[in-house]
Amino acid sequence: MYIEYRNGVVVVLEKHRLFFDHANVRGDGLRLVSHAHSDHTPTRLYSDTVMTPETREIASVVRPLLGEPNLKRINEIIRMDSVKIKLLNAGHVLGSSQFFVESSYGSMLYTGDINTYDTVISKHADIIESDVLVVEATYGSPSYSFPPREEVYGGIVRWILECIKNGQIPAFKTYSIGKSQEIIKLINSATKLPVVTGPTVSKVCEVYGRCGIRLDFIPAKKREGMEVLNRGECVYVDSVRGTLPVEKPVKWALATGWALKYRFNNYDRAFPLSSHADFRGIVDFIQQVNPRKVYTIHGYTETLAKELRKRGVDAIPLD
Ligand SMILES: [Zn+2]
Known part of the structure:
Protein backbone atom coordinates (compact mmCIF):
# COMPACT_ATOMS: atom_id res chain seq x y z
CA MET A 1 0.00 0.00 0.00
CA TYR A 2 1.28 3.45 -0.94
CA ILE A 3 -0.07 6.55 0.84
CA GLU A 4 0.65 10.27 0.46
CA TYR A 5 -0.98 13.66 1.01
CA ARG A 6 -1.48 15.78 -2.11
CA ASN A 7 -4.43 18.22 -1.63
CA GLY A 8 -6.10 15.21 -0.05
CA VAL A 9 -5.10 11.67 0.86
CA VAL A 10 -4.04 9.43 -2.03
CA VAL A 11 -3.83 5.68 -1.48
CA VAL A 12 -2.65 3.15 -4.06
CA LEU A 13 -3.75 -0.47 -3.55
CA GLU A 14 -2.63 -2.90 -6.23
CA LYS A 15 -3.95 -1.32 -9.46
CA HIS A 16 -6.51 0.88 -7.70
CA ARG A 17 -6.08 4.52 -6.73
CA LEU A 18 -8.25 5.98 -3.97
CA PHE A 19 -8.55 9.75 -3.50
CA PHE A 20 -9.96 10.82 -0.13
CA ASP A 21 -11.43 14.34 0.16
CA HIS A 22 -9.28 15.42 -2.76
CA ALA A 23 -10.53 18.68 -4.29
CA ASN A 24 -11.23 18.33 -8.03
CA VAL A 25 -8.50 15.73 -8.57
CA ARG A 26 -7.69 14.66 -12.13
CA GLY A 27 -6.79 11.14 -13.16
CA ASP A 28 -8.32 7.70 -12.79
CA GLY A 29 -9.34 6.44 -9.41
CA LEU A 30 -12.16 6.33 -6.91
CA ARG A 31 -12.91 9.72 -5.34
CA LEU A 32 -14.27 9.30 -1.84
CA VAL A 33 -15.88 12.37 -0.26
CA SER A 34 -16.41 12.17 3.50
CA HIS A 35 -18.88 15.03 4.05
CA ALA A 36 -20.43 18.24 2.76
CA HIS A 37 -18.15 20.92 4.27
CA SER A 38 -16.66 22.88 1.39
CA ASP A 39 -13.02 22.03 2.23
CA HIS A 40 -13.88 18.36 1.59
CA THR A 41 -16.29 18.49 -1.35
CA PRO A 42 -15.22 18.97 -4.97
CA THR A 43 -17.42 21.09 -7.25
CA ARG A 44 -17.14 18.59 -10.16
CA LEU A 45 -18.64 15.18 -9.50
CA TYR A 46 -18.08 12.04 -11.59
CA SER A 47 -19.57 8.56 -11.66
CA ASP A 48 -16.52 7.46 -9.64
CA THR A 49 -17.08 10.16 -6.97
CA VAL A 50 -18.53 8.40 -3.92
CA MET A 51 -20.59 10.24 -1.30
CA THR A 52 -23.75 9.71 0.70
CA PRO A 53 -27.08 11.06 -0.63
CA GLU A 54 -27.20 13.45 2.35
CA THR A 55 -23.74 14.84 1.51
CA ARG A 56 -24.82 15.37 -2.11
CA GLU A 57 -28.04 17.14 -1.05
CA ILE A 58 -26.40 19.43 1.49
CA ALA A 59 -23.40 20.28 -0.71
CA SER A 60 -25.64 21.17 -3.64
CA VAL A 61 -27.73 23.70 -1.68
CA VAL A 62 -24.61 25.46 -0.42
CA ARG A 63 -22.90 25.81 -3.83
CA PRO A 64 -23.49 24.65 -7.39
CA LEU A 65 -22.19 21.14 -8.16
CA LEU A 66 -21.60 19.77 -11.64
CA GLY A 67 -22.16 16.11 -12.50
CA GLU A 68 -23.69 13.11 -10.77
CA PRO A 69 -21.82 11.11 -8.13
CA ASN A 70 -22.08 7.45 -7.14
CA LEU A 71 -24.34 7.63 -4.09
CA LYS A 72 -23.72 5.16 -1.26
CA ARG A 73 -25.35 5.03 2.13
CA ILE A 74 -23.70 4.56 5.52
CA ASN A 75 -22.94 0.82 6.00
CA GLU A 76 -23.01 0.18 2.24
CA ILE A 77 -20.05 -1.63 0.70
CA ILE A 78 -18.19 -0.93 -2.55
CA ARG A 79 -16.27 -3.83 -4.12
CA MET A 80 -13.45 -3.54 -6.67
CA ASP A 81 -11.72 -6.88 -7.30
CA SER A 82 -10.31 -7.86 -3.90
CA VAL A 83 -10.73 -4.34 -2.47
CA LYS A 84 -13.75 -3.76 -0.24
CA ILE A 85 -14.75 -0.29 1.04
CA LYS A 86 -17.41 0.23 3.69
CA LEU A 87 -18.94 3.58 4.65
CA LEU A 88 -19.20 4.12 8.41
CA ASN A 89 -20.88 6.89 10.38
CA ALA A 90 -18.47 9.74 11.27
CA GLY A 91 -20.84 11.58 13.65
CA HIS A 92 -19.64 14.96 12.31
CA VAL A 93 -22.56 16.34 10.25
CA LEU A 94 -25.56 14.75 8.52
CA GLY A 95 -24.32 12.19 5.97
CA SER A 96 -20.68 12.33 7.09
CA SER A 97 -18.86 9.05 6.59
CA GLN A 98 -15.60 7.34 7.37
CA PHE A 99 -14.23 4.86 4.83
CA PHE A 100 -13.04 1.42 5.95
CA VAL A 101 -10.92 -0.24 3.26
CA GLU A 102 -9.98 -3.94 3.26
CA SER A 103 -7.57 -5.44 0.73
CA SER A 104 -4.69 -7.90 0.46
CA TYR A 105 -2.60 -5.23 2.27
CA GLY A 106 -4.81 -5.47 5.36
CA SER A 107 -7.29 -2.84 6.57
CA MET A 108 -7.26 0.96 6.58
CA LEU A 109 -9.70 3.42 8.15
CA TYR A 110 -9.96 6.99 6.84
CA THR A 111 -11.95 9.08 9.33
CA GLY A 112 -12.55 12.38 7.53
CA ASP A 113 -13.80 14.77 10.23
CA ILE A 114 -15.21 12.88 13.21
CA ASN A 115 -17.15 13.55 16.37
CA THR A 116 -16.68 10.86 18.98
CA TYR A 117 -19.54 12.15 21.20
CA ASP A 118 -23.32 11.89 20.87
CA THR A 119 -25.18 15.16 20.32
CA VAL A 120 -28.89 16.12 20.36
CA ILE A 121 -28.88 15.48 16.62
CA SER A 122 -26.25 12.80 15.88
CA LYS A 123 -24.64 9.58 17.08
CA HIS A 124 -20.93 9.31 17.82
CA ALA A 125 -18.51 8.02 15.14
CA ASP A 126 -18.50 4.26 14.54
CA ILE A 127 -15.40 2.46 15.77
CA ILE A 128 -13.81 -0.50 14.01
CA GLU A 129 -10.41 -2.16 14.49
CA SER A 130 -8.03 -1.39 11.62
CA ASP A 131 -4.35 -2.01 10.75
CA VAL A 132 -3.81 1.50 9.40
CA LEU A 133 -5.63 4.64 10.51
CA VAL A 134 -5.72 8.03 8.79
CA VAL A 135 -7.19 10.34 11.41
CA GLU A 136 -8.03 14.04 11.55
CA ALA A 137 -6.17 16.14 14.13
CA THR A 138 -8.19 19.40 14.18
CA TYR A 139 -8.18 19.49 18.00
CA GLY A 140 -5.35 16.96 18.39
CA SER A 141 -3.56 18.88 21.13
CA PRO A 142 -3.89 18.16 24.89
CA SER A 143 -4.91 21.82 25.36
CA TYR A 144 -8.32 20.99 23.81
CA SER A 145 -10.57 19.26 26.28
CA PHE A 146 -14.22 20.15 25.76
CA PRO A 147 -16.54 20.32 28.77
CA PRO A 148 -19.33 17.68 28.82
CA PRO A 272 -17.05 25.63 23.10
CA LEU A 273 -19.42 23.52 21.00
CA SER A 274 -17.72 21.54 18.25
CA SER A 275 -18.64 18.93 15.63
CA HIS A 276 -15.12 17.48 16.01
CA ALA A 277 -13.63 15.24 18.68
CA ASP A 278 -11.42 16.91 21.27
CA PHE A 279 -7.98 15.53 22.18
CA ARG A 280 -9.26 12.94 24.65
CA GLY A 281 -11.98 11.87 22.19
CA ILE A 282 -9.44 11.34 19.39
CA VAL A 283 -6.98 9.43 21.60
CA ASP A 284 -9.76 7.17 23.01
CA PHE A 285 -11.00 6.56 19.47
CA ILE A 286 -7.50 5.64 18.22
CA GLN A 287 -6.91 3.28 21.14
CA GLN A 288 -10.13 1.43 20.29
CA VAL A 289 -9.29 1.25 16.57
CA ASN A 290 -6.01 -0.31 17.78
CA PRO A 291 -3.98 0.39 14.60
CA ARG A 292 -0.36 -0.60 14.01
CA LYS A 293 0.24 2.64 12.07
CA VAL A 294 -1.43 6.06 12.35
CA TYR A 295 -1.20 8.95 9.89
CA THR A 296 -2.48 12.29 11.18
CA ILE A 297 -3.97 14.94 8.88
CA HIS A 298 -5.42 18.48 9.30
CA GLY A 299 -4.66 20.68 12.31
CA TYR A 300 -2.39 19.55 15.16
CA THR A 301 -0.84 16.74 13.11
CA GLU A 302 2.66 16.95 14.67
CA THR A 303 1.37 17.30 18.24
CA LEU A 304 -1.11 14.42 17.96
CA ALA A 305 1.48 12.11 16.35
CA LYS A 306 3.96 12.94 19.14
CA GLU A 307 1.35 12.35 21.87
CA LEU A 308 0.45 9.01 20.28
CA ARG A 309 4.11 7.94 20.11
CA LYS A 310 4.38 8.72 23.85
CA ARG A 311 1.54 6.22 24.31
CA GLY A 312 3.37 3.55 22.29
CA VAL A 313 1.47 4.08 19.01
CA ASP A 314 3.45 4.31 15.75
CA ALA A 315 2.21 7.66 14.38
CA ILE A 316 3.43 10.28 11.91
CA PRO A 317 1.87 13.36 10.27
CA LEU A 318 0.91 12.83 6.64
CA ASP A 319 0.38 16.48 5.61
ZN1 LIG B 1 -16.06 19.16 8.47
Whole structure:
Protein backbone atom coordinates (compact mmCIF):
# COMPACT_ATOMS: atom_id res chain seq x y z
CA MET A 1 0.00 0.00 0.00
CA TYR A 2 1.28 3.45 -0.94
CA ILE A 3 -0.07 6.55 0.84
CA GLU A 4 0.65 10.27 0.46
CA TYR A 5 -0.98 13.66 1.01
CA ARG A 6 -1.48 15.78 -2.11
CA ASN A 7 -4.43 18.22 -1.63
CA GLY A 8 -6.10 15.21 -0.05
CA VAL A 9 -5.10 11.67 0.86
CA VAL A 10 -4.04 9.43 -2.03
CA VAL A 11 -3.83 5.68 -1.48
CA VAL A 12 -2.65 3.15 -4.06
CA LEU A 13 -3.75 -0.47 -3.55
CA GLU A 14 -2.63 -2.90 -6.23
CA LYS A 15 -3.95 -1.32 -9.46
CA HIS A 16 -6.51 0.88 -7.70
CA ARG A 17 -6.08 4.52 -6.73
CA LEU A 18 -8.25 5.98 -3.97
CA PHE A 19 -8.55 9.75 -3.50
CA PHE A 20 -9.96 10.82 -0.13
CA ASP A 21 -11.43 14.34 0.16
CA HIS A 22 -9.28 15.42 -2.76
CA ALA A 23 -10.53 18.68 -4.29
CA ASN A 24 -11.23 18.33 -8.03
CA VAL A 25 -8.50 15.73 -8.57
CA ARG A 26 -7.69 14.66 -12.13
CA GLY A 27 -6.79 11.14 -13.16
CA ASP A 28 -8.32 7.70 -12.79
CA GLY A 29 -9.34 6.44 -9.41
CA LEU A 30 -12.16 6.33 -6.91
CA ARG A 31 -12.91 9.72 -5.34
CA LEU A 32 -14.27 9.30 -1.84
CA VAL A 33 -15.88 12.37 -0.26
CA SER A 34 -16.41 12.17 3.50
CA HIS A 35 -18.88 15.03 4.05
CA ALA A 36 -20.43 18.24 2.76
CA HIS A 37 -18.15 20.92 4.27
CA SER A 38 -16.66 22.88 1.39
CA ASP A 39 -13.02 22.03 2.23
CA HIS A 40 -13.88 18.36 1.59
CA THR A 41 -16.29 18.49 -1.35
CA PRO A 42 -15.22 18.97 -4.97
CA THR A 43 -17.42 21.09 -7.25
CA ARG A 44 -17.14 18.59 -10.16
CA LEU A 45 -18.64 15.18 -9.50
CA TYR A 46 -18.08 12.04 -11.59
CA SER A 47 -19.57 8.56 -11.66
CA ASP A 48 -16.52 7.46 -9.64
CA THR A 49 -17.08 10.16 -6.97
CA VAL A 50 -18.53 8.40 -3.92
CA MET A 51 -20.59 10.24 -1.30
CA THR A 52 -23.75 9.71 0.70
CA PRO A 53 -27.08 11.06 -0.63
CA GLU A 54 -27.20 13.45 2.35
CA THR A 55 -23.74 14.84 1.51
CA ARG A 56 -24.82 15.37 -2.11
CA GLU A 57 -28.04 17.14 -1.05
CA ILE A 58 -26.40 19.43 1.49
CA ALA A 59 -23.40 20.28 -0.71
CA SER A 60 -25.64 21.17 -3.64
CA VAL A 61 -27.73 23.70 -1.68
CA VAL A 62 -24.61 25.46 -0.42
CA ARG A 63 -22.90 25.81 -3.83
CA PRO A 64 -23.49 24.65 -7.39
CA LEU A 65 -22.19 21.14 -8.16
CA LEU A 66 -21.60 19.77 -11.64
CA GLY A 67 -22.16 16.11 -12.50
CA GLU A 68 -23.69 13.11 -10.77
CA PRO A 69 -21.82 11.11 -8.13
CA ASN A 70 -22.08 7.45 -7.14
CA LEU A 71 -24.34 7.63 -4.09
CA LYS A 72 -23.72 5.16 -1.26
CA ARG A 73 -25.35 5.03 2.13
CA ILE A 74 -23.70 4.56 5.52
CA ASN A 75 -22.94 0.82 6.00
CA GLU A 76 -23.01 0.18 2.24
CA ILE A 77 -20.05 -1.63 0.70
CA ILE A 78 -18.19 -0.93 -2.55
CA ARG A 79 -16.27 -3.83 -4.12
CA MET A 80 -13.45 -3.54 -6.67
CA ASP A 81 -11.72 -6.88 -7.30
CA SER A 82 -10.31 -7.86 -3.90
CA VAL A 83 -10.73 -4.34 -2.47
CA LYS A 84 -13.75 -3.76 -0.24
CA ILE A 85 -14.75 -0.29 1.04
CA LYS A 86 -17.41 0.23 3.69
CA LEU A 87 -18.94 3.58 4.65
CA LEU A 88 -19.20 4.12 8.41
CA ASN A 89 -20.88 6.89 10.38
CA ALA A 90 -18.47 9.74 11.27
CA GLY A 91 -20.84 11.58 13.65
CA HIS A 92 -19.64 14.96 12.31
CA VAL A 93 -22.56 16.34 10.25
CA LEU A 94 -25.56 14.75 8.52
CA GLY A 95 -24.32 12.19 5.97
CA SER A 96 -20.68 12.33 7.09
CA SER A 97 -18.86 9.05 6.59
CA GLN A 98 -15.60 7.34 7.37
CA PHE A 99 -14.23 4.86 4.83
CA PHE A 100 -13.04 1.42 5.95
CA VAL A 101 -10.92 -0.24 3.26
CA GLU A 102 -9.98 -3.94 3.26
CA SER A 103 -7.57 -5.44 0.73
CA SER A 104 -4.69 -7.90 0.46
CA TYR A 105 -2.60 -5.23 2.27
CA GLY A 106 -4.81 -5.47 5.36
CA SER A 107 -7.29 -2.84 6.57
CA MET A 108 -7.26 0.96 6.58
CA LEU A 109 -9.70 3.42 8.15
CA TYR A 110 -9.96 6.99 6.84
CA THR A 111 -11.95 9.08 9.33
CA GLY A 112 -12.55 12.38 7.53
CA ASP A 113 -13.80 14.77 10.23
CA ILE A 114 -15.21 12.88 13.21
CA ASN A 115 -17.15 13.55 16.37
CA THR A 116 -16.68 10.86 18.98
CA TYR A 117 -19.54 12.15 21.20
CA ASP A 118 -23.32 11.89 20.87
CA THR A 119 -25.18 15.16 20.32
CA VAL A 120 -28.89 16.12 20.36
CA ILE A 121 -28.88 15.48 16.62
CA SER A 122 -26.25 12.80 15.88
CA LYS A 123 -24.64 9.58 17.08
CA HIS A 124 -20.93 9.31 17.82
CA ALA A 125 -18.51 8.02 15.14
CA ASP A 126 -18.50 4.26 14.54
CA ILE A 127 -15.40 2.46 15.77
CA ILE A 128 -13.81 -0.50 14.01
CA GLU A 129 -10.41 -2.16 14.49
CA SER A 130 -8.03 -1.39 11.62
CA ASP A 131 -4.35 -2.01 10.75
CA VAL A 132 -3.81 1.50 9.40
CA LEU A 133 -5.63 4.64 10.51
CA VAL A 134 -5.72 8.03 8.79
CA VAL A 135 -7.19 10.34 11.41
CA GLU A 136 -8.03 14.04 11.55
CA ALA A 137 -6.17 16.14 14.13
CA THR A 138 -8.19 19.40 14.18
CA TYR A 139 -8.18 19.49 18.00
CA GLY A 140 -5.35 16.96 18.39
CA SER A 141 -3.56 18.88 21.13
CA PRO A 142 -3.89 18.16 24.89
CA SER A 143 -4.91 21.82 25.36
CA TYR A 144 -8.32 20.99 23.81
CA SER A 145 -10.57 19.26 26.28
CA PHE A 146 -14.22 20.15 25.76
CA PRO A 147 -16.54 20.32 28.77
CA PRO A 148 -19.33 17.68 28.82
CA ARG A 149 -21.81 18.53 26.05
CA GLU A 150 -24.72 18.79 28.52
CA GLU A 151 -22.79 21.53 30.34
CA VAL A 152 -22.26 23.49 27.10
CA TYR A 153 -25.93 22.98 26.16
CA GLY A 154 -26.95 24.26 29.61
CA GLY A 155 -24.80 27.38 29.18
CA ILE A 156 -26.33 28.10 25.76
CA VAL A 157 -29.92 27.74 27.01
CA ARG A 158 -29.26 29.87 30.13
CA TRP A 159 -27.71 32.63 28.00
CA ILE A 160 -30.67 32.59 25.58
CA LEU A 161 -33.19 32.90 28.43
CA GLU A 162 -31.16 35.67 30.06
CA CYS A 163 -31.12 37.68 26.80
CA ILE A 164 -34.88 37.26 26.39
CA LYS A 165 -35.46 38.34 30.02
CA ASN A 166 -33.38 41.48 29.34
CA GLY A 167 -35.39 42.33 26.24
CA GLN A 168 -32.56 41.35 23.86
CA ILE A 169 -32.52 39.00 20.85
CA PRO A 170 -29.95 36.20 21.22
CA ALA A 171 -28.23 35.49 17.88
CA PHE A 172 -25.74 32.79 16.90
CA LYS A 173 -23.15 32.96 14.15
CA THR A 174 -22.09 29.43 13.39
CA TYR A 175 -21.40 26.94 10.56
CA SER A 176 -24.38 26.54 8.26
CA ILE A 177 -23.83 22.75 8.04
CA GLY A 178 -24.07 20.75 11.25
CA LYS A 179 -23.57 23.20 14.11
CA SER A 180 -26.55 25.41 13.21
CA GLN A 181 -28.85 22.38 13.13
CA GLU A 182 -27.52 21.12 16.49
CA ILE A 183 -28.20 24.52 18.09
CA ILE A 184 -31.69 24.72 16.54
CA LYS A 185 -32.52 21.20 17.75
CA LEU A 186 -31.31 22.16 21.23
CA ILE A 187 -33.47 25.33 21.27
CA ASN A 188 -36.47 23.35 19.93
CA SER A 189 -36.16 20.74 22.67
CA ALA A 190 -35.24 22.99 25.62
CA THR A 191 -37.38 26.09 25.01
CA LYS A 192 -40.60 27.17 23.30
CA LEU A 193 -38.87 30.06 21.54
CA PRO A 194 -39.20 30.31 17.74
CA VAL A 195 -35.93 30.15 15.79
CA VAL A 196 -35.41 32.49 12.84
CA THR A 197 -32.71 31.48 10.36
CA GLY A 198 -30.44 33.13 7.78
CA PRO A 199 -30.59 32.00 4.11
CA THR A 200 -27.91 29.27 3.98
CA VAL A 201 -28.82 27.85 7.38
CA SER A 202 -32.49 27.67 6.23
CA LYS A 203 -31.56 25.72 3.06
CA VAL A 204 -29.45 23.20 5.00
CA CYS A 205 -32.21 22.80 7.64
CA GLU A 206 -34.64 21.96 4.82
CA VAL A 207 -32.31 19.13 3.70
CA TYR A 208 -32.14 17.84 7.29
CA GLY A 209 -35.96 17.85 7.32
CA ARG A 210 -36.14 15.93 4.02
CA CYS A 211 -33.74 13.37 5.52
CA GLY A 212 -36.01 12.82 8.53
CA ILE A 213 -34.48 15.19 11.09
CA ARG A 214 -37.28 17.54 12.09
CA LEU A 215 -36.24 21.07 12.96
CA ASP A 216 -38.60 23.96 13.77
CA PHE A 217 -37.31 27.15 12.19
CA ILE A 218 -38.62 30.15 10.25
CA PRO A 219 -36.50 31.58 7.42
CA ALA A 220 -35.86 35.30 7.94
CA LYS A 221 -36.67 35.98 4.31
CA LYS A 222 -40.32 34.95 4.90
CA ARG A 223 -42.70 37.62 6.14
CA GLU A 224 -43.41 35.51 9.23
CA GLY A 225 -39.67 35.39 10.01
CA MET A 226 -39.43 39.19 9.98
CA GLU A 227 -42.58 39.52 12.09
CA VAL A 228 -41.18 37.13 14.71
CA LEU A 229 -37.86 39.01 14.73
CA ASN A 230 -39.64 42.32 15.19
CA ARG A 231 -41.62 40.95 18.13
CA GLY A 232 -38.25 39.99 19.60
CA GLU A 233 -39.01 36.86 21.64
CA CYS A 234 -36.98 34.49 19.45
CA VAL A 235 -33.48 33.22 18.66
CA TYR A 236 -31.65 34.05 15.44
CA VAL A 237 -29.18 31.60 13.80
CA ASP A 238 -27.03 32.51 10.79
CA SER A 239 -23.72 31.54 9.18
CA VAL A 240 -22.72 35.21 8.85
CA ARG A 241 -22.99 38.07 11.27
CA GLY A 242 -25.09 40.84 9.80
CA THR A 243 -27.19 43.74 11.02
CA LEU A 244 -30.74 42.67 11.78
CA PRO A 245 -33.45 45.20 10.89
CA VAL A 246 -34.99 45.12 14.37
CA GLU A 247 -35.48 47.65 17.16
CA LYS A 248 -34.52 45.42 20.07
CA PRO A 249 -30.80 45.09 20.88
CA VAL A 250 -29.20 41.93 19.42
CA LYS A 251 -26.61 39.92 21.38
CA TRP A 252 -24.28 37.77 19.27
CA ALA A 253 -22.70 34.46 20.30
CA LEU A 254 -20.33 32.07 18.58
CA ALA A 255 -20.34 28.31 18.95
CA THR A 256 -16.92 26.85 18.15
CA GLY A 257 -14.32 24.57 19.71
CA TRP A 258 -11.79 27.41 19.34
CA ALA A 259 -13.67 29.23 22.13
CA LEU A 260 -11.55 27.16 24.54
CA LYS A 261 -8.40 28.97 23.50
CA TYR A 262 -9.18 32.25 21.74
CA ARG A 263 -11.05 35.36 22.82
CA PHE A 264 -13.66 36.67 20.41
CA ASN A 265 -13.90 40.30 21.46
CA ASN A 266 -16.59 41.25 18.96
CA TYR A 267 -19.01 38.71 20.41
CA ASP A 268 -21.02 38.78 23.62
CA ARG A 269 -20.43 35.08 24.25
CA ALA A 270 -18.49 32.15 22.76
CA PHE A 271 -19.49 28.55 23.55
CA PRO A 272 -17.05 25.63 23.10
CA LEU A 273 -19.42 23.52 21.00
CA SER A 274 -17.72 21.54 18.25
CA SER A 275 -18.64 18.93 15.63
CA HIS A 276 -15.12 17.48 16.01
CA ALA A 277 -13.63 15.24 18.68
CA ASP A 278 -11.42 16.91 21.27
CA PHE A 279 -7.98 15.53 22.18
CA ARG A 280 -9.26 12.94 24.65
CA GLY A 281 -11.98 11.87 22.19
CA ILE A 282 -9.44 11.34 19.39
CA VAL A 283 -6.98 9.43 21.60
CA ASP A 284 -9.76 7.17 23.01
CA PHE A 285 -11.00 6.56 19.47
CA ILE A 286 -7.50 5.64 18.22
CA GLN A 287 -6.91 3.28 21.14
CA GLN A 288 -10.13 1.43 20.29
CA VAL A 289 -9.29 1.25 16.57
CA ASN A 290 -6.01 -0.31 17.78
CA PRO A 291 -3.98 0.39 14.60
CA ARG A 292 -0.36 -0.60 14.01
CA LYS A 293 0.24 2.64 12.07
CA VAL A 294 -1.43 6.06 12.35
CA TYR A 295 -1.20 8.95 9.89
CA THR A 296 -2.48 12.29 11.18
CA ILE A 297 -3.97 14.94 8.88
CA HIS A 298 -5.42 18.48 9.30
CA GLY A 299 -4.66 20.68 12.31
CA TYR A 300 -2.39 19.55 15.16
CA THR A 301 -0.84 16.74 13.11
CA GLU A 302 2.66 16.95 14.67
CA THR A 303 1.37 17.30 18.24
CA LEU A 304 -1.11 14.42 17.96
CA ALA A 305 1.48 12.11 16.35
CA LYS A 306 3.96 12.94 19.14
CA GLU A 307 1.35 12.35 21.87
CA LEU A 308 0.45 9.01 20.28
CA ARG A 309 4.11 7.94 20.11
CA LYS A 310 4.38 8.72 23.85
CA ARG A 311 1.54 6.22 24.31
CA GLY A 312 3.37 3.55 22.29
CA VAL A 313 1.47 4.08 19.01
CA ASP A 314 3.45 4.31 15.75
CA ALA A 315 2.21 7.66 14.38
CA ILE A 316 3.43 10.28 11.91
CA PRO A 317 1.87 13.36 10.27
CA LEU A 318 0.91 12.83 6.64
CA ASP A 319 0.38 16.48 5.61
ZN1 LIG B 1 -16.06 19.16 8.47
